Amino acid sequence: MSGPDNSKPSSSVKLVLLGEAAVGKSSLVLRFVNNDFQENKEPTIGAAFLTQKCNLPSRTIKFEIWDTAGQERFASLAPMYYRNAQSALVVYDLTKPTSLTKAKHWVAELQRQASPGIVIALVGNKLDLGAITDDNGNSLRAISTEDAKSYAEDEGLLFFETSAKTGEGVKDVFEAIAGEIPESALKSRGAAGAGMGGGRREAEGVLGGAVDLAREGFGAKEGCAC
Template sequence: MLKKPPGWNPPLPLPTSPQLYCNSTYFTDVASLSPPLQATFNKPFYSTIDISPAFNSSPSDPATMADSTNAPKPSSSVKLVLLGEAAVGKSSLVLRFVNNDFQENKEPTIGAAFLTQKCNLPTRTIKFEIWDTAGQERFASLAPMYYRNAQAALVVYDLTKPTSLIKAKHWVAELQRQASPGIVIALVGNKLDLTGDSSSAAGADGEEGDDSGDARKVPTEEAQAYAEEESLLFFETSAKSGHNVTEVFTAIANAIPETSLKSARGAGASNAASRGSEEQRVNLGGPKDAGAKDSCAC
């Protein structure tokens, strides 16, 4: 029989009793250990912090991911031009959209006015660079300079003036013929507050238009049928009350093709884009019209 060498002790028995260590189970036969070792195993010398959620959580779990909603949305610049007969309310529509303002008895636009305004969509921000053109016939030949490279156009007519719709159709035909391919065109009938539908276009203070009668001369069905035939966006608005004004620009922003947005990103209307949302006026009327430069157009 072999003699036990000095200092030799028999090995510990295989573990048989479950013990928890950092949420993992192992076995040890604590009862078979000597009292000092039993006391050691019974001491809470190990960590019991539950770290399993860090390994079991889904990568898409909002509680374990950084908030991605704070990431800035992509921004695109869109050149937009307003066209239409004089006194149909083009400038009033833009001023309502940009400044949420309406002013009575404004002087006509001389040449063009430039304004900017942002439109926040769920996936991106659209910065409209708006050219508000003069409606007088003497400035009609200058229109191509403003709608060149435009991604969108508002063609405005007066709901109380049938001849303004005829002029609007001429502008639509010219845009389809000469403007950029894929340009988004919205046909907008303005001055809804003067029609029998003025109850739906009440002002911000709840008041309706000044005229209680129905001054409408252009039926909705006629203009809408034309818009559908030409694949145009169609709205009837009131710049005075603000009815449908924001909706027009939001619909245009959503309708701009993605390819057009990519080509427009970072583009500006020459150096005018750096002028912010302040209105800038391009006076083409000569010195005799210089006094009108600080007035708002209608």
């Protein structure tokens, strides 16, 4: 996985996906990470997590992707998942108006409670369905690009329309986010322990004494791995 181009700085960015159930969050991730698509993906329970690199001209961003469950009941778990996230994909289904409403709630919650400076992208998924018309000649698309876009502009969000099924626009979303992450927010993972984010450091603190015991071995391991 580690690219041959070691000259470019590499840093990891935590990205969380939020949005109503069945809008295609997991599918977007699957497309981005494995360039794959599954017609009947099992619903996400709790959360899933994956990583994928994104090469920019000047640097390499490694996304740590936290994919969350969309059903309403799981919403209370979300704060656990978006804590310390530097970026978020708020996904809606462009054939389903309620999903944009839900997306707006997520945006509001993120703006209120997530890390300040979090980069949020609003993503209308299922673009492939949007191109289809039903028997009466009406497009399945229920949310126009303009409406969503103007909302995104008002809120200062990146905006994209994608199709996880065809892959259209998926890569662009992640690249755009990678480009939007301010240099200052990036922490490169260097030697053992040095590159840990706030959350990780906090975890060490919590463990207190137990850490000492484990640290030696851990440090050595990290050192070797690098």
